Amino acid sequence: MGKINIKFIVFIAFAVLLLVLAQNSLDDYSIRILNNIAIFIILAASYNLINGVTGQFSLEPNGFVAIGAYVTALALLSEDMKWELFQLEDPSPMILALNLGLVPALLLAGIVSALVALTLAFPVFRVRGDYLAIVTLGFGFIIKVFAINSPEFTNGAIGLNEIPSVSNLYWTGGIAIATVVIMLNIVYSKYGRAMKAVRDDEDAASAIGINTMKIKTYAFTTSAFFEGIGGGLLAILLTTISPDLFQFFLTFQLLIIIVLGGLGSMTGAILGTILVIGGTEWLRFLDGHMNIFGYDLGAHPGLRMVVFSIILIVVMLFAREGIFGKKELSDLNWFKKLFGKKDIK
Amino acid sequence: MDLLTFLQQVINGISVGSMYALIAIGYTMVYGVLRLINFAHGEIMMVGAFVGYTMLAVFETSLLTASFVAVLVSVATGVLTDKIAYKPLRQAPRISLLITAIGISFFLQNSINVFFGGTAKSFPIPEFFDRLINIGGVIFTPTVIIVPIITMILLMILLYVLYKTKYGMAIRALAFDIKTVSLMGVDANKIIMLVFIIGSSLAAVGGIFWALSYPILTPYMGIMIGLKAFAAAVLGGIGSVGGAVLGGFILGFTEVMFVAFYPELGGYRDAIAFVFLILVLLVKPTGIMGINFEKSRF
Amino acid sequence: MKKIVSMVAAATLMASLGYAKEVKIGVVLPMSGPIGGFGQYANKGLNFAHELTPTLKNGDTVKLILLDNKSDKIESANAASKLISSDKVTAIIGALTSTNTMALTKIAEDGKTPVVAPVATNPLVTKRRAFTSRVCFNDNFQGAVAANFALNDLKVKNAVVITDVKNDYSIGISSVFKRTFKKMGGKILKTVKINQGDSDFKAMLSNVKSLNPELIFVPFYSAEVALIAKQAKQLGINAKFLGTDGMAGDKVFFEVGKDAVEGFYGTNLYSPDAPKTTEASKVFDEKFRAKFNEAPHPFGVLSAESYNVIIAAMNACKDPSDSICVNKNIRATKNFQGVSGVISLDKNGDAVRSAVIETIKNGKAVYLKTVNP
Numbered sequence A: 001m002g003k004i005n006i007k008f009i010v011f012i013a014f015a016v017l018l019l020v021l022a023q024n025s026l027d028d029y030s031i032r033i034l035n036n037i038a039i040f041i042i043l044a045a046s047y048n049l050i051n052g053v054t055g056q057f058s059l060e061p062n063g064f065v066a067i068g069a070y071v072t073a074l075a076l077l078s079e080d081m082k083w084e085l086f087q088l089e090d091p092s093p094m095i096l097a098l099n100l101g102l103v104p105a106l107l108l109a110g111i112v113s114a115l116v117a118l119t120l121a122f123p124v125f126r127v128r129g130d131y132l133a134i135v136t137l138g139f140g141f142i143i144k145v146f147a148i149n150s151p152e153f154t155n156g157a158i159g160l161n162e163i164p165s166v167s168n169l170y171w172t173g174g175i176a177i178a179t180v181v182i183m184l185n186i187v188y189s190k191y192g193r194a195m196k197a198v199r200d201d202e203d204a205a206s207a208i209g210i211n212t213m214k215i216k217t218y219a220f221t222t223s224a225f226f227e228g229i230g231g232g233l234l235a236i237l238l239t240t241i242s243p244d245l246f247q248f249f250l251t252f253q254l255l256i257i258i259v260l261g262g263l264g265s266m267t268g269a270i271l272g273t274i275l276v277i278g279g280t281e282w283l284r285f286l287d288g289h290m291n292i293f294g295y296d297l298g299a300h301p302g303l304r305m306v307v308f309s310i311i312l313i314v315v316m317l318f319a320r321e322g323i324f325g326k327k328e329l330s331d332l333n334w335f336k337k338l339f340g341k342k343d344i345k
Numbered sequence B: 001m002d003l004l005t006f007l008q009q010v011i012n013g014i015s016v017g018s019m020y021a022l023i024a025i026g027y028t029m030v031y032g033v034l035r036l037i038n039f040a041h042g043e044i045m046m047v048g049a050f051v052g053y054t055m056l057a058v059f060e061t062s063l064l065t066a067s068f069v070a071v072l073v074s075v076a077t078g079v080l081t082d083k084i085a086y087k088p089l090r091q092a093p094r095i096s097l098l099i100t101a102i103g104i105s106f107f108l109q110n111s112i113n114v115f116f117g118g119t120a121k122s123f124p125i126p127e128f129f130d131r132l133i134n135i136g137g138v139i140f141t142p143t144v145i146i147v148p149i150i151t152m153i154l155l156m157i158l159l160y161v162l163y164k165t166k167y168g169m170a171i172r173a174l175a176f177d178i179k180t181v182s183l184m185g186v187d188a189n190k191i192i193m194l195v196f197i198i199g200s201s202l203a204a205v206g207g208i209f210w211a212l213s214y215p216i217l218t219p220y221m222g223i224m225i226g227l228k229a230f231a232a233a234v235l236g237g238i239g240s241v242g243g244a245v246l247g248g249f250i251l252g253f254t255e256v257m258f259v260a261f262y263p264e265l266g267g268y269r270d271a272i273a274f275v276f277l278i279l280v281l282l283v284k285p286t287g288i289m290g291i292n293f294e295k296s297r298f
Numbered sequence C: 001m002k003k004i005v006s007m008v009a010a011a012t013l014m015a016s017l018g019y020a021k022e023v024k025i026g027v028v029l030p031m032s033g034p035i036g037g038f039g040q041y042a043n044k045g046l047n048f049a050h051e052l053t054p055t056l057k058n059g060d061t062v063k064l065i066l067l068d069n070k071s072d073k074i075e076s077a078n079a080a081s082k083l084i085s086s087d088k089v090t091a092i093i094g095a096l097t098s099t100n101t102m103a104l105t106k107i108a109e110d111g112k113t114p115v116v117a118p119v120a121t122n123p124l125v126t127k128r129r130a131f132t133s134r135v136c137f138n139d140n141f142q143g144a145v146a147a148n149f150a151l152n153d154l155k156v157k158n159a160v161v162i163t164d165v166k167n168d169y170s171i172g173i174s175s176v177f178k179r180t181f182k183k184m185g186g187k188i189l190k191t192v193k194i195n196q197g198d199s200d201f202k203a204m205l206s207n208v209k210s211l212n213p214e215l216i217f218v219p220f221y222s223a224e225v226a227l228i229a230k231q232a233k234q235l236g237i238n239a240k241f242l243g244t245d246g247m248a249g250d251k252v253f254f255e256v257g258k259d260a261v262e263g264f265y266g267t268n269l270y271s272p273d274a275p276k277t278t279e280a281s282k283v284f285d286e287k288f289r290a291k292f293n294e295a296p297h298p299f300g301v302l303s304a305e306s307y308n309v310i311i312a313a314m315n316a317c318k319d320p321s322d323s324i325c326v327n328k329n330i331r332a333t334k335n336f337q338g339v340s341g342v343i344s345l346d347k348n349g350d351a352v353r354s355a356v357i358e359t360i361k362n363g364k365a366v367y368l369k370t371v372n373p
Helices: A005-025 A028-053 A061-076 A079-085 A093-097 A102-124 A129-149 A169-187 A190-200 A202-207 A212-238 A248-261 A266-287 A303-318 A333-339 B003-034 B041-057 B063-089 B094-116 B142-164 B166-176 B178-183 B188-213 B221-236 B241-261 B263-283 C002-018 C036-052 C073-086 C098-110 C139-153 C168-183 C202-211 C222-235 C252-261 C279-292 C298-315 C323-331
Strands: A289-292 A295-299 B133-135 B138-140 C022-029 C061-068 C091-094 C115-117 C132-134 C158-164 C187-194 C215-218 C240-243 C265-268 C336-338 C341-345 C355-361 C364-371
Touching (some): A028 A061, A028 A169, A028 A190, A028 A266, A028 C073, A061 A102, A061 A248, A102 A129, A102 A212, A129 A248, A129 B221, A129 B263, A169 A190, A169 A212, A190 A202, A190 A212, A202 A212, A212 C073, A248 B094, A303 B063, A303 B094, B003 B041, B003 B138, B003 B188, B003 B221, B003 B241, B003 C202, B041 B094, B041 B221, B063 B094, B138 B142, B138 C222, B142 B166, B142 B188, B166 B178, B166 B188, B188 B221, B221 B241, B221 B263, B241 B263, B241 C202, B263 C202, C022 C036, C022 C073, C036 C061, C036 C279, C073 C091, C073 C098, C091 C298, C098 C115, C098 C132, C098 C168, C115 C298, C139 C168, C139 C215, C139 C240, C139 C265, C139 C355, C139 C364, C158 C168, C158 C202, C168 C187, C187 C202, C222 C240, C222 C252, C252 C355, C265 C364, C279 C298, C298 C323, C298 C336
Parallel strands (some): C022 C061, C022 C091, C091 C115, C115 C132, C158 C187, C215 C240, C240 C265
Antiparallel strands (some): A289 A295, B133 B138, C265 C355, C336 C341, C355 C364
């Protein structure tokens, strides 16, 4: 703690002020988008931990987000609701017994995801690089297949509805702020340094005595914990979830976000989220009728996604480091000057 | 189940397996020389299928012409992808290449989506392939027989090129150690381009075969098929052409048999490929016939 | 003095009434993505209805705002949110599938905006939602109609049910069908599972063939039914096939199925060559055929129906942009002479209306009979 004191407090106060303002003055649609952004900040920051900071190219977030969402939804739905919703098969008794309040439900989501990550870490980290990517992709996929084919737990493809909603910015924004603060703390701690060492050169890190397996597992599990919570918040925001929400596309979006912002930078993750999620809504016009200089180009649904993939490719080709690279906001010179130099460890 | 049904399934499994094999070869060859999992390869197959569809449905050419054009366009796509997206990143960290490949994959899917519209397209199967042949109670279409035969022929040609020609030797050398071989005067980029040409044309043929067997095309069809073909390549031993084919057949066969015996578990069918994938990577990452790439670098 | 004041008051009132406003209706449909095809049919019918009735009785113009939900839930929710908060629509038509519709009903409920679903048939869509209604029946009805038809008309005694586990619509109807079929004395030999997007069904079909069923129930979408039909024929399966309203919806069904789907049966919401029960449907059908040279698609007709129901509700309101009043009137629809037949909405917002049974003859869906609730 105690490393960047004043800056942290100012940052948090500023953010909270923004939240209060937004919640009370903006219309529902904007609040919805901001909620989305907050949730994705949580997801992006945690995904960044395993991908950017520790350098393990994993493609698993959609799996953990799915787990978090389902656990939260199942915990929040009352027993009667479950009997009503489960159409294909009767809900399993274990599911029926699950009934928690909001905060415990979210915590449970995080814990379950973390436990799954812990179990997966042992087999997954035996491989590296591309293989790791494929294995994590595979697990994410298997989780989805499981969700579809276990109707007594998840109601299959029908999904779950009527999830109690708490869609105000205080929850999502608050948790987002907390996540970022925690992530920054991790990054600047000795664990964070070890993770960066593993990223930069795993063999060298091992040679100087870092237990790379432990570090990777730690990053993976922490990542999963927050991704699970993010998933839970997503379930609450949407009030209805189904397996097809958690496709590879979700991971792809997170990938674009952290690459754009800079792999390894938390500030970058935040900026990336705002750009990508806000951009997706803003670029909606690309899918509708377009009129440029009076020429009616007609409607081409799907153009939005084409533009997004091009952006990703262009960033990878020309600005691989993303906007912030590996640095944080506090590493920029003008920021340091503005807020005075504190002891940066 | 009775013998007849069993035979039916065997033939079916071989057919599906051949298509996986054709596409798996492309993955394995690109990985061999570039150590890159070309996520966009499934889309190259999809592009081939769509071009075939356009030629047959819009221009009403013969199947042969359609296939030819499909191969050309797929090859162009593959080669362009390499030139524009992969070549500039030859020295970049692997993660960048992977992300770029994913980007290209999405780009192709969505471009086809925008260009052709989001609805499924029905592939016009030529009369010849749509007939039913009945031999001793086992019923099938000509497609089911032609696919494995042509796959085998193409495989033979490929193996000949790889092991009996200069270019083939260059490809194999590059797969072994790209840096040293470049120093010895082999133009790596030209050989890499050749690899993409071969892989993409095989994928295009695979796409046409797929369309002939299952005549519904969507822009997103390449995703699952591509991933499964990749799993097949890994299963057989990534980097090995023979392995890719072997993996393709094993996967196709297993999928078909699984559903044939347990159709109530049909929902899990897609997971089989991933289970294979994960098991192989955990138990024997080099696959059945594989070469250990991590060790052969210097 | 009094006379002058009242005349001035009357004049002002008339002036404000004569000042034609614009009323907005939001439309959320899948125009791209896996079910983009269905969305396009729906939109065509909807736009045509708008063309026929672009204004309200009091002269206000109706504006349709279309947002593509890309066949996705999150997009449906965001689209609804935008339409209600940003564009301030008075009512929403959409989405097409039940899951996507359910993604937006809560938002509409909170925003007190009525939603009229054209073809979403899952019973849960209108549950607990005072502001959501539909002009189609729900699957409890459709599944029962299918089971009834199978047992009483086709006179089959056993069936195999193929369920598409990735498709919530399929899961719902399969469940109701099985229950009803068994209750009425039929026997379900086996339930087989497939995935939406699969292409190879031969393995599964061989297994089904060995069971020798009289009927195979295929409640899912066109692409998969067509491929199954083709492969079933290749395997020499002799059973009768019964599908539901998602079956013949996309023309891909006929292009791919060709002669393999001849003789298939299917329940549907509307059949273009059924005898017209209302004047409105006659007129709509004629004008549509005159303009587009093709029969209107059931999804298009039902989307048009949604539009007309909303227009009627708006016309009955003093202020047509008062969404609460509009919703009340929508829910009060009784014996509405619509373009798809006579419909009445019950207290849950579900439409009480008839279903049709069609059979495939010569590459087209041909009307067989009507089943009344």
